[in-house]
Amino acid sequence: MPHLTLRFHAELEDFLPASRRGKPLSIVFRGPQTLKHLVAAAGVPPVEVGLVRLGDARFPWDQVPPDGAHLDAFPKKPRERWPQAQPRPRFALDGHLGRLASYLRLLGFDTWYRNQVEDADLAALAAAEERVVLTRDQDLLKRRIVQYGYWVRSLEPQEQVAEVLARFDIAALAQPFTRCPRCNGLLRPAPKAEVWAQLEPLTRRYYHTFYRCEACGQVYWRGSHFDKILALLATWLPEEVLSHQTGASNA
Secondary structure, three states: OOEEEEEEOHHHHHHOOHHHOOOOEEEEOOOOOOHHHHHHHOOOOHHHEEEEEEOOEEOOOOOOOOOOOEEEEEEOOHHHHOOOOOOOOOEEEOOOOHHHHHHHHHOOOOEEEOOOOOHHHHHHHHHHHOOEEEEOOHHHHOOOOOOOEEEOOOOOHHHHHHHHHHHHOOHHHOOOOOEOOOOOOEEEEEOHHHHHHHOOHHHHHHOOOEEEEOOOOOEEOEOOOHHHHHHHHHOOOOHHHHHOOOOOEOO
16 A cells, blocks of 8 residues: 655644654545545644645646655744734634633734634634634534644643734734724724713722724723732843833733
8 A cells, every 4th residue: 555754843743643753654545535635534624734745846646646755844933823915813712712702802902702613613613814824623623624824832821822922923023002902803092071971980990091993992000919910021022122012900
C-alpha cells in the first residue's frame, strides 16, 4: 500500500501524542488521498498549517502526495492566521472561552461570543463574517468550512490572552477601552447628563467622564478598579500602546 513520512514542526507537534513528537510519522494509506486529508487524519487541523514542503517545493493541499514522499509541515506565520484584507483579526469564540472573549474585547478586538452555540453554527458564522475561530475543541477546527482558526493551548484565561497576542503578533494592534467587554459593541463618549439616570450617587459626585456602549447601553468610567485593569493590560501590551489609549472602565 502507498506510504509516506510526514514531519510536523514547531507548535504543530502540540496536536500529537508525546511519543510521536520530534520525528517523522510513517503513514500508510489506501487509495488516493489528498494532502489535506492526510494531515487531518494525523490529528492536526489543516487550518493550523501554513506550509507543507516536498523537498524544497510547496506541496498543494488538494493534490495526492507521491508514494514514498517525505513531507515537512510548518505552522502558519502570524499574519497568515487571518484574512489578508483585514488590518486586524476578528474573532469568534466557542462557549468555553467566555473570559478570553471579555479580555479580547477589553483590548479592542472585535470578538463574537455566545456561551451556548452549536459548532456548526459557530463555524458558519465565522466563515460568513471572515472571523478567526478560537477554540479548545480540535474537531471544530477540522470542519471544512473553517478557513481561519486556532486551538488555544492554555486553560488559564490570562495566559490565553498572552498566547493569542503572541501567536497572531497583534499586541501592537490593540485598542484598549474601545469595545464593550459584555457585548462587543463600540464605546463612545457620553455626556454626564446623558447617563445620569444610570449612575449611583457617589459616581455622580466624583466622576465626570463617561462612555456608553452603542449596542447595549452599558456605561463605563474610570472607577476604583481602573488602575488594576491598567496593571493587567501592562502584562500583555507594550507600554507605548497603553500610553496612547484613553477610555474608561466600570469594573
